[in-house]
Amino acid sequence: MELPPPGTAMHALMTRFPRAGEVRWIGLRPARDVPMREVGVVEAQAGGGLAGDRYQGGSGKRGITLIQAEHLPVIAALSGHAAIAPATLRRNLVVSGIALAALRGNRFRIGDVLLEGTDACDPCSRMEDALGPGGYNAMRGMGGLCARILEGGALRVGDAVEWVGT
Template sequence: MQRPPADSELGKLMATLPRPGRVEWIGLRPARMAPMDEVGEVVAETGAGLAGDRYAAGSGKRGVTLIQAEHLPVIAALSGHAAVSPATLRRNLVVSGLPLVALKGRRFRVGQTLLEGTDSCDPCSRMEAALGPGGFNAMRGHGGLCARIVEGGTIRVGDAVVALPDAS
């Protein structure tokens, strides 16, 4: 969906968020198929990824993956689990308090780091094994957001997630 002009009524509505979000959890994928490492802080590298993550040297468009904390219970319910650990879903940051979908195509700060939401973070076929039959579909629409790192810095659990005003 193309974003409406920033000065239109819909553009103004889409730019207005109720409050900043908060980083609740940070995880790194040290290698393919390896368990995630939960950390309290991480260095985000400009144009790359998170130090210690297997995708750190990869595509800048997917330098960081984020998932909505409020969606974890939904994914658990839809996949038939009492709860789902963030590590199971293999996203780097769990964020609460603001709708991540509103950050797609926008710049936002997470701690010292400037990110830009690039695309939805759709589930992969591995979610079927991780969550059981139907796990892939349980995550559809709840997979989160991919972001590129515009300005690197340190991200810590508890950091604010703040959308920046549109440049236009």
């Protein structure tokens, strides 16, 4: 979403965050239809993806996928589970403490890596198998964010997630 002009009340609201977020989990998808691999650190490649991920050389718009940690219990409840492991949802990063939806169309930093939120990361039909019947709908609106990697570097569990601007 494009920001309103600087100096307006809406611009001030849309660029103010109560605190930085934090990376809670990192996972890589080495190939299609194989379990995700949890890692503590990974190299983000500018214009591409994450080293060791099947999308590492991709178009860039979906270089990395993020999901809101606060949504995991909601998705679990809506799909009839007590809890859901992050790998089940097949996103690269689980982030807490900052609203990912507010980062869409904006630049943000995770550690030394500069990213740009490109689009919502909608669930795919595979969520029916992963979460059971209705799993796709249980996840709608909470699938997370796709981002382009503008400046590469190492991403680590515990890194701060901070809005930079447009």
